Amino acid sequence: MLKSVQEWTLLLLIFGVVSILGNWIGYNIFPVEAIPGMVILILIALAGLILQKLLPIRIPSIAYVAIIGVLVSMPWMPGSEQIVAMTNHINLLALTTPILAYAGIAIGRSWADFVKLGWRTIVVASFVMLGTFLGSAIIAEFVLRMQGII
Amino acid sequence: MSEVQKNLWKDWRLHALIFVIVVITELIGTHEFSVGPGVILLLPMLYAIIIGLALYFTPIVKEKQSKHAEPLIVLGVTLLIAKIGVIIGPSLPQIIAAGPALLLQEFGNLGTIFIALPIAVFLGLKRESIGMTHSVAREPNVGLIMDKYGFNSPEGRGVMAIYIFGTVFGAVFMGLISGFLATITPIHPLSFAMASGIGSGSMMAAASGSLVAAFPSMETNILAFAGASNLLSLSTGLYMSIFIGLPLTEKLYDVLTKRRDNRSDAKTGRGA
Numbered sequence: 394m395l396k397s398v399q400e401w402t403l404l405l406l407i408f409g410v411v412s413i414l415g416n417w418i419g420y421n422i423f424p425v426e427a428i429p430g431m432v433i434l435i436l437i438a439l440a441g442l443i444l445q446k447l448l449p450i451r452i453p454s455i456a457y458v459a460i461i462g463v464l465v466s467m468p469w470m471p472g473s474e475q476i477v478a479m480t481n482h483i484n485l486l487a488l489t490t491p492i493l494a495y496a497g498i499a500i501g502r503s504w505a506d507f508v509k510l511g512w513r514t515i516v517v518a519s520f521v522m523l524g525t526f527l528g529s530a531i532i533a534e535f536v537l538r539m540q541g542i543i
Numbered sequence: 544m545s546e547v548q549k550n551l552w553k554d555w556r557l558h559a560l561i562f563v564i565v566v567i568t569e570l571i572g573t574h575e576f577s578v579g580p581g582v583i584l585l586l587p588m589l590y591a592i593i594i595g596l597a598l599y600f601t602p603i604v605k606e607k608q609s610k611h612a613e614p615l616i617v618l619g620v621t622l623l624i625a626k627i628g629v630i631i632g633p634s635l636p637q638i639i640a641a642g643p644a645l646l647l648q649e650f651g652n653l654g655t656i657f658i659a660l661p662i663a664v665f666l667g668l669k670r671e672s673i674g675m676t677h678s679v680a681r682e683p684n685v686g687l688i689m690d691k692y693g694f695n696s697p698e699g700r701g702v703m704a705i706y707i708f709g710t711v712f713g714a715v716f717m718g719l720i721s722g723f724l725a726t727i728t729p730i731h732p733l734s735f736a737m738a739s740g741i742g743s744g745s746m747m748a749a750a751s752g753s754l755v756a757a758f759p760s761m762e763t764n765i766l767a768f769a770g771a772s773n774l775l776s777l778s779t780g781l782y783m784s785i786f787i788g789l790p791l792t793e794k795l796y797d798v799l800t801k802r803r804d805n806r807s808d809a810k811t812g813r814g815a
Contacts, residue, residue, distance in 0.1 A: 403552035404618050411562050412622070419569035419587055437625035438618075452778075455624045455744070459774050462628015467635055480629045485755070485766055486588060487569075488626055489748040492619035493588040493714055494564040496745060497595020498557070498604055499612035500711050504596070507711045510704050513666045517675050518708035520659040522716055522741075525679050526750070527724070528654015529738035529772075534730050536644035543731045 394446060401442050405435045408491060416487035430479040437462050551615065557608040564594050573756055581727035584756045588749060589718050596711075620744040627770035634767035641737075645772055648737045649779055655679065656792050664799045674701030677792040680709060681742050683781040687789070709743070717741075718749035722757040732758045736765040740772025742780045747773040 409431045413424045441458030448457075466473050466480075537543045552558075568587035575584045595612075598604045631638060638645065656676055663672035674692070678684040680702050692698040717739070725735045732754055739750035751769035755762045 400550070400552060401618065404615065405622060407552060407558050408615075408619055408622055411558070411565050414562070415565045415569045415587070418566060419572060434622055434625040434629075437628065438621040441621060441625070455621055456774070456777065458621045458624045459628045459631070459770070462625045463632045463635065466629040466632025468633055470632075473632060477629060477633050480626060483626060485623070485626055485630075485748070486586065486752050488619070488623045489588045489745070489752055490565050490568055490591045491561055492616055492623060492745060492748070494561045494568075494591040494595045495557075495612040495615045495619060496714065497564075497592040497597075498560070498599055498609055499595075499616060500592075501596055501599025501604065502606075502609050503707055503710055504599070506707050510708065513663075513668060514675070514704045515708065516666065517659055517663045517668065517672070518705050518712075519716065520662050521655045521676055521679060521705055522709070522713065523720065524655035524658035524676075525652045525741050526717070526720065526735075526738050527651075528658070529648040529651030529741070530724075530730050530734045531654075532651040533644050533648040533734035533737040536647050537641065537731065537734060540641070540644065542641055542644070543733055 397446070398439070398443060401439060402435075405438055409435055411491045412483070412487050415490050416482075416484055419487055419490070420484040422482050422484065427482045430481065430483045433465075433476055433480055434483060437465065551611050554608065554611045556605075557611050557615075560598065560603065560608070564591050564598075568594065575722075575756075578723065579727065581723040582757060583719055584722040584753050586718060586749075586752055586756060588752065589715055592715060616745070623744060623748060624770075627766060627773075630763060630766045631770050634763060637764065638767060638771050641733075641768065644734075645737060645768070645775060648734075648772065649775060649783060650787075651738065652678065652741065652776070652780070652783060653788060653791065656788065656795060660792060660795055661799060664796070668701070670697040670796075671701035671704070673789075673792050673796050674698035674703075675705050677702075677788045678780070678784045679741050679743070680705035681780070682706075683742075684784055687781060687784055691789070709746070713743060714745040714749040717746045718753045721750035722753035725754055725757055732761055733764060733768055736761075736768040737772045739769040740774070740776050742773065742776035744773070 413427045416422045416427050417424050438458050440461050442454050444457045445454035466477050568590040573586050575582050659676040674688045685702050685706050688698050688702040725732050739747050754765045
């Protein structure tokens with residue numbers, strides 16, 4: 394457990410440093426401004442990972458992370474304004490770039506499988522994703538309009 | 544992360560590579576071009592996945608780095624989810640107001656069955672098409688199909704095929720089509736934001752990221768709705784497949800193949 398926590402902390406710190414630099418280059422946010430927000434995000438992620446290990450309920454760690462993130466930033470939570478203000482300096486896309494860079498390196502190993510798929514699978518797969526995306530968007534559009542939100 | 548994966552932080556080669564990729568892609572920055580009335584956005588994250596993949600085939604990346612990168616995606620996603628959490632928090636009142644839309648659009652995931660299954664059957668795929676089109680085939684769905692039909696069944700091969708496609712191209716595909724569809728169709732960006740939450744962190748990030756880049760004034764709401772919808776998909780997606788998606792796919796498959804068989808019977812009947 395302690396070893397895992399140490400490992401997570403170090404890896405999240407590496408991730409944080411890379412993201413902060415991406416955040417600087419891509420979105421012009423100076424690292425000094427971004428550090429407090431990144432520290433908060435790392436603490437939320439760590440709390441979620443640790444809770445998942447400690448609690449007997451088997452739900453994925455990202456669910457805990459999300460719940461903690463929502464709880465600490467709710468309007469009726471003391472200190473939430475500062476948390477929101479600090480984390481606002483971290484651009485979401487600056488976090489996704491390193492994730493997808495790791496993903497790119499990892500999926501190289503699935504490439505051979507991908508090549509074997511054949512064109513029919515690629516056509517069907519494209520429509521599977523398109524179908525989900527459009528289906529959900531159309532229903533959301535109807536309901537949001539009925540509610541007068543959009 | 545499993546107990547076997549230890550000391551990943553020491554893989555300086557991997558982290559240095561990621562660092563270089565991030566610097567290069569962020570320096571290139573976001574570019575957009577129009578295709579007819581729509582806009583396709585090229586974002587740093589999309590170059591990052593492509594550069595990473597390309598590097599895998601060079602001697603710079605060894606098998607070891609590729610193996611180590613896998614659990615790091617999960618860890619990176621926890622940081623992303625933490626960020627989405629603090630976006631959802633302040634928007635909680637709006638999300639509660641939009642609750643019915645958020646809940647009902649989960650049924651939109653069944654859209655894949657009505658669009659993709661007839662195409663799969665038309666292309667001549669057999670029972671593979673059930674595994675392929677019953678859902679977007681993320682991890683829980685792969686588990687469900689393997690559990691029900693077995694790893695070496697046609698359904699199992701089908702679900703794995705879509706899983707592999709999604710793993711390799713899901714984020715790029717969603718990133719490209721979401722901005723494009725949102726600019727070309729009359730559907731509101733917030734509806735697409737909700738649709739972005741299909742139960743995969745990287746696909747959701749890519750799809751909602753493109754939406755934000757196309758509609759920067761709606762950033763907070765887009766990210767909050769996409770994040771909330773993704774959480775909902777993660778928690779309800781499997782049950783949706785078990786109780787509605789998979790039975791519906793089986794039914795529709797029977798209807799589609801029966802019609803096809805009847806038609807071919809009729810043809811041979813006439814021919815005889």
